[in-house]
Amino acid sequence: MLLVILEHDRGELVEAAREALTFGRTLAAKMNTSVEAALVGSDGDALAAAAAEFGAETVHTCTHDVLSDYGPDAFGAVVAQMVEALAPDAVLASGSDRGNEVMAHVAARLDAPFVANCTDVTPGDTWAMTRVQWGGSLLEDTTLEADLPLLTCGLHSVVAEAGGAQEPDLEEFDAELDASHAVTVVKDRVVQEAGVTLPTAPVVVGGGRGVGSETGFEPLEDLAALLGGRVGCSRAVTNLGWRPHSDQVGQTGTRIAPEIYIASGISGAIQHWVGAMASKHILAINTDREANMVVKADWAVIADLHEVIPAIIEEIKRRRG
DSSP states (O other): OEEEEOOEETTEEOHHHHHHHHHHHHHHHHHTOOEEEEEETBOOHHHHHHHHHTTOSEEEEEOOGGGSSOOHHHHHHHHHHHHHHHOOSEEEEESSHHHHHHHHHHHHHHTOOEEEEEEEEEOSSSEEEEEEEGGGTEEEEEEEOOSSOEEEEOTTSSOOOOOOOOOOEEEEOOOOOOGGGGSSOOOOOOOOOOSOOTTTOSEEEEEOGGGOSSGGGHHHHHHHHHTTOEEEEOHHHHHTTSSOGGGBBSTTSBOOOOSEEEEESOOOOHHHHHHHTTOSOEEEEESOTTSHHHHHSSEEEESOHHHHHHHHHHHHHHHHO
């Protein structure tokens, strides 16, 4: 049995969990085994049904006063106890910040090896896998010999696809927890913005040093608003103080996966590419046809972004009447 740890936000299954289940179905088929899921901190039927839609045949739920919100120590302890009780052949989670954090705690508690951010896994007496290293700039081929492989799949390494939709078996798991497991836990949240966010936006309009100034981003904001998207930027822009760090796309910023990324005046340094490479399509607007972003883009407009962006805006408005 392959046990998949489900990441959720207060009872709502996140996209990373669907990706992990999709990745897990392929891995379980190679292992000739079933997919079961661990749902820590929630017993919601709707969430379990969503997990079943993406391939989980059984969902093991665990609730406790200590699990009122996310805490890596408590979540890791529960999963470790589940592993000891259920004896899965392998454990998989998403390669998100939380997924990797929880799996690291599980590995420490079980004294087992943990391989993070895999893009391909071949099980066997010796497991073979390809994983993302250096923030996505390097793919590493490695092998693992372990009684219990602990893995995470690279974030956005697969497109989440439903495959199941049967009624899941729900099994409640009684974990042994106490106050010491709540040494780190989310106590409060501050809502800073409403609507679509940069990581989830279907369209991201990015701007680099070529935008020229802080006010130069105003047309990009207009275009993003018309397309129901968000504005992102390169690290050079945040260094110049034109945009906040929360808007930065890249290895040390936000990783995006929109339907289209419109990269305007961005050279495409490797650190920025790491954050943008999961985009389904990329349109680059740049005067330099040799720029890395232009070379890697699906489409490119070799022209001044200050002429192209307003023209796109006017055309969208014209077509919408």
